[in-house]
Amino acid sequence: IGMYMLGMKQGKSDVLDDKGTKQHKNKDKHKNYGTSFTLERVQNTRQAALNLITMLQEYYGGKEQSEKMMLQSWLQPWDFDNATDMTGMVDKMVDTMARALVTDDQKEFIIGTIGSSVAAGHDNCNYDSYELQMERTFGPVWEAAGMKLTCQNAGEGGGCGDDFANQVFCIQQNVSPDIDIAHYTWTYFEAGGPASAKALVMRESLARWAQMLPHQPPVHVYNTGKMNQYQGDEHQLAEHMSEFGYNAFYMTSGLYNGGFDYDAAKEDGVDHFGWGHVGDGYHNVTRYGEKESSPERKESLGTVMRNWHPGPLAFQFVSDTFSYIYSQAMIRALDLIESDLKNGIDPAEKWAASKRKIHIKSSLPPPIFCDPLYCVVDEAPGCINFEKPTYGWWGARVEDPDDSLNPHKGEVQNWEVWHVDEPIWRGVSKQDQIFFEDRDDKEICRHLDACGGISATSKDSGSVVFRLPKQEVGLVVICGCCGKQVGTEMILNNTNIEISYNGEVLDRNAWDIWPNGKCVRLMKKFDANVAKATTGHNYLKIEALENLSSPVRISHVITL
The missing domain is CATH 3.40.50.1110 (SGNH hydrolase)
Incomplete structure (x- = not known):
């Protein structure tokens, strides 16, 4: 028997007042409840x-x-x-x-x-x-x-x-x-x-x-x-x-x-x-x-x-x-x-x-398809997504270069947030374009989505430092923009960037393309060799090196 049916069957006609005395259900019509839903x-x-x-x-x-x-x-x-x-x-x-x-x-x-x-x-x-x-x-x-x-x-x-x-x-x-x-x-x-x-x-x-x-x-x-x-x-x-x-x-x-x-x-x-x-x-x-x-x-x-x-x-x-x-x-x-x-x-x-x-x-019941390492957890993953639109909580955040807790304070940190500026009629049928193009309400046709990222174009961009949220597993993933397979060239095999976790350079030989072609898993989980935080937060630093010539654009930082 379900909760709905059980709830109806268990309805009581008598209640107790503050002194434990039974009262008829309609005795006090003006009782103050914890809800205003009358x-x-x-x-x-x-x-x-x-x-x-x-x-x-x-x-x-x-x-x-x-x-x-x-x-x-x-x-x-x-x-x-x-x-x-x-x-x-x-x-x-x-x-x-x-x-x-x-x-x-x-x-x-x-x-x-x-x-x-x-x-x-x-x-x-x-x-x-x-x-x-x-x-x-x-x-x-x-x-x-x-x-x-x-x-x-x-x-x-x-x-x-x-x-x-x-x-x-x-x-x-x-x-x-x-x-x-x-x-x-x-x-x-x-x-x-x-x-x-x-x-x-x-x-x-x-x-x-x-x-x-x-x-x-x-x-x-x-x-x-x-x-x-x-x-x-x-x-x-x-x-x-x-x-x-x-x-x-x-x-x-x-x-x-x-x-x-x-x-x-x-x-x-x-x-x-x-x-x-x-x-x-x-x-x-x-x-x-x-x-x-x-x-x-x-x-x-x-x-x-x-x-x-x-x-x-x-x-x-x-x-x-x-x-x-x-x-x-x-x-x-x-x-x-x-x-x-x-x-x-x-x-x-x-x-x-x-x-x-x-x-x-x-x-929750034991999983039947998902990896227990990542799906049997007490918290949902954290994520910062530079694409549009987003409505929620930024897990990782770009640390203020001058913040006193930033372990890389004083270093050049000039990466810039970038978005594709999409025209109003992108993704709109021609029929509707013709109908709306001269109308005052044409903005109702505009779609919300746009690619984006935080980017470096040369060594002059220096680093971007992310303050990471609390991590339960030790997973760290970054994704590139834009394209389904950009992770390999832009991140995995790009020796013109260097990535550090809590000040320690990560070994790119331990990285892999995951969970899809635009993303690289930098850390699978915590282990004994992972550098410990020194300020109460874990920090991820991505640094543009001397010979960087093609833009690096990071669309996501995923943590768990």
Whole structure:
């Protein structure tokens, strides 16, 4: 029996006052609680969530069809009404919602996305990305609760050379460490045997690290494709981490589940997933495009797949799916909160964020794919990422050259932060460029992602010194910019740079390319030969030497 059902069954009609005397549940209607989330707000929020659920059910052809499309298109189908083997997954979502609603000092519910150009919304206006559509669709439910929904989009194009292997280490830098739900949208980079195996390592690592963040967010994977019979390992991971909310959604499977016969249509010459096709078999334009007066913009908003990137209509289905599931979880959370309030129980005593059990590495089951050295830890990795956008905590930081604790104070430290200055129309479809180019609101099309790094161009740049955060394992990785394989030439084999840890030059013979081609692992873990900190912090120094002629650009410093 799940937490949601257990919570309802254990509701008490009697409470004790401060003297231990039984009182009727409604005796004291003006009791001061540790939360300002009142019955009135419960009712307003529930109504907003129900309105959204009803609208989506009507939009997708009724409750049965909509739930086939949105609840059953996951590795582990969602069932909010019945106890199943996956009840723990539902409980996690309900718990996530309840704690956010009851905690008075939390004014924002944050969904943070890390991923590729799919997450970024490329080949569309940024306004049409699934994250911003979700803010507009699901946001009013949070407004009814007196809160704000924020969807942080850290998606990026492929030009910087990143992929899931290095970016999962930056979960609390690329997005806020206070995210309530994490989205992972790197699945295009997982194709192929080695990449697929590595993806499971990194997904499991991410799911475990996420539980070490303050709000212990569940990780939800968004895949544009269709489930198939070759995903046994993915199912195994979803089952293994289900109690922590981990699950994976398949967009194309969801559309198929609605009953439209895409295969028959394709045999008749209509490929609904072909590049530029308008209409998904259920609708021909997004809801917000229905009243659009421009035929060109309306056609753009009805596009299912621009190319390998989804268009606005497909992104609307993705947004609707997440919004539907999260609204279902919110209603169950509201039931629990309302039960407490009606029974004279302070919901904050149970659901406030401060009452959330802290996780440590022993709280989680043994890993099945990831390396225990890096994924069985008490803290998520630290990261400084000079690319854009980032929303969170910088793990390592560039030390002030004049700081009294800087062990290299007095040395030349002139490395400069650098970013690609991307034009407004980069990654925007031509249809939308034409529509928006003369409009005052054209900035809604601009994508947020840009490559960047901290760079040296000659020996005159001297050094850059990073103050590292607390390290549990001793892992140190640096990544170069820009390109998928720059790590070898720019860092690993570049004898015109010298790298020191706590003042001791590191032996480059011990370095390796890891976890992908743009990154170099300088230290795998602490050992007896590692230089000890002399000031209470560990420091990493990268120095440009005499013969440096090609720029060195460091995009990431990853530590654990």
